Amino acid sequence: MYTNKATNETLFAFSLSYLLAFSYALSSNKIIGINYGRVGNNLPSPDQSIESLLSIQVGLVKLYDANPEVLKLLAGTQIHVSIMVPNEQISTVASNQSMADRWVHENVLSYYPSTKIRFVLVGNEVFSSDNQQIWLDLVPAMKKIKKSLNKHNIHNIKVGTPLAMDTLESSFPPSSGKFRSDIPSQVILSLMKFLQGTTSFFFVDVYPYFPWSSDPTNISLDYALLKSGNETYKDPESGLIYYNLLDQMLDSVVFAMRKLGYDDIRMAISETGWPHDGDIDQPGANAYNAATYNRNLVKKMTADLPLGTPAKPGVVIPTIVFSLYDENQKPGPGTERHWGLLNNNGSPIYEVDLTGTRTESEYTSPPEPITNEPYQGNMWCVVDSAANLKELGPALDFVCGRGNGTCDELGTGKDCYEPVSVIAHASYAFSSYWAKYRSSGASCYFNGLAVQTIIDPSHGSCRFPSVLL
Structure with a gap:
């Protein structure tokens, strides 16, 4: 499917047109954040976790709720914070403005500005669920949260919603990017209009591991791991040249928005990463590959001149790595429980510098895997x-x-x-x-x-x- 061929074509020219778009993203060590999930029974305390965040100099932490203890502990730090309205609360918040005001009062005003809340994300991968009522309530809830923030003269907190790649009906080639036809068009269009009107981001959860592991014969592992080299793909429709799978996936979202007439909405990566372990039938899930992917990711996203993507060159893409810890109570395949950067004692599973200041020669890499080939038997x-x-x-x-x-x-x-x-x-x-x-x-x-x-x-x-x- 993703056939890669060597090419000598020149890399696309960089554009700085979006560099000044959002002051939060100007400092390189503020571009890379980390997801702090807590679906585990062996995790360090919130207090220890905040100390770990400070020690690894993370610029942003994304929570999957608005946990009072965590938000209090983050007060007075320089860590920017993203909080979330859980899926099960979306319809309540959307029901009337007073419920949204109450949510904002309890989960934002109680901690802000001492705790540097910068994003309120409404829901998590909403269109991946079968609850179509939440689909319909999503944008009304976002609008009411934003209205409540405005009433308190808070304008530096962006409201968004993280969406999975399955929100797209087509993603390959990137130029074919298109939103799913089963999602009502008024929902997608109202979301686009809200993000554009509030200069917010389209937050996307994007994992090159999954398309690669489902088709490792036709997709180069180096291409998925963001390794610079001779692996390329040329989109037959747009003519754009791709040097890694992440850019392909991101641009499929760009083209999907473009088809609806929205070409100026900025993107942010709300989740990405690579599993360091998994089940026998999950190839390539190992610490060596995880370290390689995340190091290359940081290098790309913290470059002095923002790289963007072929369809959006030169743009800054705030990026949040998944995740701080392994979460041992997550159901599903083994990879679900093995995305952490840190062990539950706070030590690194493998070395990665989220600030982008460390060179490759300064890393100690995990042992290379014996094989990344799919198991047969x-x-x-x-x-x-x-x-x-x-x-x-x-x-x-x-x-x-x-x-x-x-x-x-x-x-x-x-x-x-x-x-x-x-x-x-x-x-x-x-x-x-x-x-x-x-x-x-x-x-x-x-x-x-x-x-x-x-x-x-x-x-x-x-x-x-x-x-x-």
Whole structure:
């Protein structure tokens, strides 16, 4: 799909036309921020976390709520802050101005200006959910938040909403960028009009890891990791030359907005990064690649002359890396829990300097992976050795309750009935369920009770169902 060919064509010329657009972005160490998610049960305290943010000289921290303790601890620091109206509160805020005023009073005025709140993000990847009422309430909620801020003469806090790449119906080639047709046009157009009218940003969550890992044969890993070299792609429609996958993805958003007549809305990256670990069936998820991607990202975004993208050269793109820590309670595939820059004791998982002042020679890199190739062979899903045994029984009941023959072989007298233990039965059930439903999106996680293995757990006449890659 993303076929890359060597070229000697000259890099696009830089433009400084947008450099003065937003004073926040002028200082290079204010361009790079970090996402501080807290979906884990082993994370450092907020107090320790703020100390870590200060120690790594982060310019901006993005929260997924407006946590009072965190906001109080950030008071008096030079760290800029992005807070969020959670998805479940959008419709309430949109319902009337008094509810929006109340939200702003409780979550902004209680801390501002001592805490340098710079963004209020309304919702998180709203169009990735099936709740179409929230789609309709999104912009009304944003307007009411902005109106409340204006009433208090607060004009340096931008209101926006972070959207995932799945907001686009088409993203390749970049010039084909187009918003999804199932999202009502009045919703997208009102969003564009609001962002333009308030000189806010189009916030996008963009992860080159995912398109690369889904098609590693046709997409160069170096191209996805922002490595400068001979890997390029030429958009057949626009003629623009691309040197990395991130720019391709960003420009697909630019072209989608352009098709609606909005070419002057600035972009910001609300999430990006690379996983440092993952499941067996997730290629390229390792610390070496994560370090490479994030170091190259910082280098690109903190360049003395802003690089922008081929469709928007010379623009500053505020960028927020995902994430501060691994979040061990996130469901789904293994990569979901392994995006952190820091261990839960505050030490770095790998070295990266978010200020952009460190040179490549000053880094100590993690060992290169043996392979980044996709695994080929059989995989099973079994009980994790660290699993809480008290939770296995309910999980086993849930899995076997799905029917469809998932646990038939665990019946009395069947091949997998013995040994009669919750661990043995749960391992079979997890493997059987995963093998049946993986194609429908099931993962080998089961609330942290299961892990993938390439060692066949079958025994005697009991054959465990497997996934074959």
